[in-house]
Amino acid sequence: MLEHLSIQQRFRLLLVVSLACFALCAMIVYRTLAEIRVNGPIYDRIMQGQDLVADILPPPAYLVESYLLALQLSEADGEHARPLLQRLQAARQLYEQRYRYWQDQGLTGELEEKFLRQSHALAQSFYATAFDELAPALQAGEEVRARRALARLGPIYERQRQVIEQVVALARQRNADDERAALDRVQTMAWSLGLVFVLIVGVFVLIFNTVRRSIADPILDALKITQSVAGGNWNQQIRADARGEAGRLLHAIRDIVKNTQAEIVKAEKMAALGSLVAGVSHELNTPVGNGLMAVSTLSDDLRVFRGKMQDGLKRSVLDEYLQSVEVGADLATRNLQRAAELMTSFKQVAADRASSQRRRFLLHQVVHETQMTLQPMLKRANCQVVLDLPQALQLDSFPGPLGQVITNLIENAARHGLGDDGGVITLNARMAGADRVTIAVSDHGKGIAPELHSHVFEPFYTTRLGQGGSGLGLHIAHNIVYQILGGTVELTSAVGQGARFDVTIPLVAP
Structure with a gap:
C-alpha cells in the first residue's frame, strides 16, 4: 500500500500515526487521572464515605445528647426543665442542619435509604415524642404520661443506633469498593498503556521496515551500485522491485548502467576495428616498404645502366642490369601482391564488421581473412x-x-590463456549434424577454474581489469553467437590444462 505514496507522503503518514498514538496514550492517562485525582469522582466518593463515617461514628452528639436530655427532663423540676428544653431544641436544630447537609451530598442506594430515610424517620419520631409528648407531660406534672413517653424514646434511640451502625458498615464497604475500583482503574490504565505501547512499537516497526524497504534499501543499493561502477566494476545486479521515488532513482541508475554498457560495447567494437586498422597499417609497412625499396633500387640501376651505355654497351653490363631488373621486379611484385592481399582481406573484414550483412561465404576464407588481420597482434x-x-x-x-x-576468442586465448609466454592456438571446424557446424578455438595455456565458468561471459568480467582487459570480448562473442548467428557457446577448461570454446552455429543463420 505504501509503495504508491511518495517519500514526503510516507513521512507525513509516519508523523500522523506517531501523533495519533501519543494522543491515545495521553487520553488514557488523562481520563484515568481525571477519575482518581484529588477532587475527582472516585476521590469525592471516598471522602464522602469517610466524612459520613466520621460524622455518625461514634453516635453524633445530637442523638446521644438528645436522649440524655430527655432522661434529665424526666427527673428535673420546673426551674431546671427550661434550660434542658432549650438544649434539646438546639440538638434538634443541629440534627436538621446535618440532615440538610447530607441531603445535598447526593447519597444514593442503600446509604440514602438507611441514613436519609430510615434514620431520619426515627429521628423525627424521637424529637416528636420528646417535644410533643414528654415535654408537655412534664410541664403538666403528669408523671405517668411522661414515663410512657420516656419509655417510647428508649427503643427509638436503640433502633436509631442500629441504623447508624448499618450506615457506617455500608459507608465503609462503599469506601473499600471505591478504593478497589480506583486501584483497578490504575491497573487498567497500566495495562492499557502497556498494550498501547506495544501497539505503538509494532506500528513503528512496521512503518520503519516499510520505509526502510521502500526508501533506505533502494538508496543504499543505488549508492553501492554507483560506488562499484565508479570503481570499475560494471557487472552489477540491480534490483527492479523498488517503487516510488527511490525505485525510480534505482531504475534510472539501471538504465544509465545499461545504456553506458551498450555504449561501451559499441566503443569496444569500434576500438577493435580501430585496432584492426592499426594492425593492418603496420602489417602493410613491410611489403610496401620492400616494394618501394625494390623500385628505388631499379631506378638507381637504370640510371647507372644509362651511364654505362654512353661508354658503349657491353654484354656483361646488360646481363647484370637484366638480372637486377628481374630480381627487383620479382621482389616488388611479391610485396605488392602481399600488400594487395592484406588490403583485400582488410576491406572484406572491415565491410563485414561495419555492415553485418548476410551473404554466402566459405568458412575457411573468412577465417583466413580474420587471421591475417590478427597477425600483428599474434x-x-x-x-x-x-x-x-x-x-x-x-x-x-x-x-x-x-x-x-x-x-575475440583468439585474442582471449592469446592475452589471457597463453599470456606472455605465447604458444599455439588451434582453430578447427567440424560438422555437428547435417545442418550445423562447430568451430573450436583451443589453447594449452593457464585454463579457467570451474567456479569461474559461469562468469566468463558476463560483461566487464576480466582477470586483468586495469591492465588492458575490458572484460567485454567474451560477452560480445556470446551475444553475437546467441542473438545474431543463432548458435551456442560452450566452455571446456580446467586449471593448467588450457581452454576450449566450442561455437556451434547453423549453416543457414536464422
Whole structure:
C-alpha cells in the first residue's frame, strides 16, 4: 500500500500515526487521572464515605445528647426543665442542619435509604415524642404520661443506633469498593498503556521496515551500485522491485548502467576495428616498404645502366642490369601482391564488421581473412594460429559477426590463456549434424577454474581489469553467437590444462 505514496507522503503518514498514538496514550492517562485525582469522582466518593463515617461514628452528639436530655427532663423540676428544653431544641436544630447537609451530598442506594430515610424517620419520631409528648407531660406534672413517653424514646434511640451502625458498615464497604475500583482503574490504565505501547512499537516497526524497504534499501543499493561502477566494476545486479521515488532513482541508475554498457560495447567494437586498422597499417609497412625499396633500387640501376651505355654497351653490363631488373621486379611484385592481399582481406573484414550483412561465404576464407588481420597482434604475443578447416564448407550467415567472434576468442586465448609466454592456438571446424557446424578455438595455456565458468561471459568480467582487459570480448562473442548467428557457446577448461570454446552455429543463420 505504501509503495504508491511518495517519500514526503510516507513521512507525513509516519508523523500522523506517531501523533495519533501519543494522543491515545495521553487520553488514557488523562481520563484515568481525571477519575482518581484529588477532587475527582472516585476521590469525592471516598471522602464522602469517610466524612459520613466520621460524622455518625461514634453516635453524633445530637442523638446521644438528645436522649440524655430527655432522661434529665424526666427527673428535673420546673426551674431546671427550661434550660434542658432549650438544649434539646438546639440538638434538634443541629440534627436538621446535618440532615440538610447530607441531603445535598447526593447519597444514593442503600446509604440514602438507611441514613436519609430510615434514620431520619426515627429521628423525627424521637424529637416528636420528646417535644410533643414528654415535654408537655412534664410541664403538666403528669408523671405517668411522661414515663410512657420516656419509655417510647428508649427503643427509638436503640433502633436509631442500629441504623447508624448499618450506615457506617455500608459507608465503609462503599469506601473499600471505591478504593478497589480506583486501584483497578490504575491497573487498567497500566495495562492499557502497556498494550498501547506495544501497539505503538509494532506500528513503528512496521512503518520503519516499510520505509526502510521502500526508501533506505533502494538508496543504499543505488549508492553501492554507483560506488562499484565508479570503481570499475560494471557487472552489477540491480534490483527492479523498488517503487516510488527511490525505485525510480534505482531504475534510472539501471538504465544509465545499461545504456553506458551498450555504449561501451559499441566503443569496444569500434576500438577493435580501430585496432584492426592499426594492425593492418603496420602489417602493410613491410611489403610496401620492400616494394618501394625494390623500385628505388631499379631506378638507381637504370640510371647507372644509362651511364654505362654512353661508354658503349657491353654484354656483361646488360646481363647484370637484366638480372637486377628481374630480381627487383620479382621482389616488388611479391610485396605488392602481399600488400594487395592484406588490403583485400582488410576491406572484406572491415565491410563485414561495419555492415553485418548476410551473404554466402566459405568458412575457411573468412577465417583466413580474420587471421591475417590478427597477425600483428599474434606476432607481438608470440602466438601462432593453426587452422584445420574444411575447404568447401559454405555458410549462409553473417561473416562480419562471425569474424568478430573468432577475433575475440583468439585474442582471449592469446592475452589471457597463453599470456606472455605465447604458444599455439588451434582453430578447427567440424560438422555437428547435417545442418550445423562447430568451430573450436583451443589453447594449452593457464585454463579457467570451474567456479569461474559461469562468469566468463558476463560483461566487464576480466582477470586483468586495469591492465588492458575490458572484460567485454567474451560477452560480445556470446551475444553475437546467441542473438545474431543463432548458435551456442560452450566452455571446456580446467586449471593448467588450457581452454576450449566450442561455437556451434547453423549453416543457414536464422
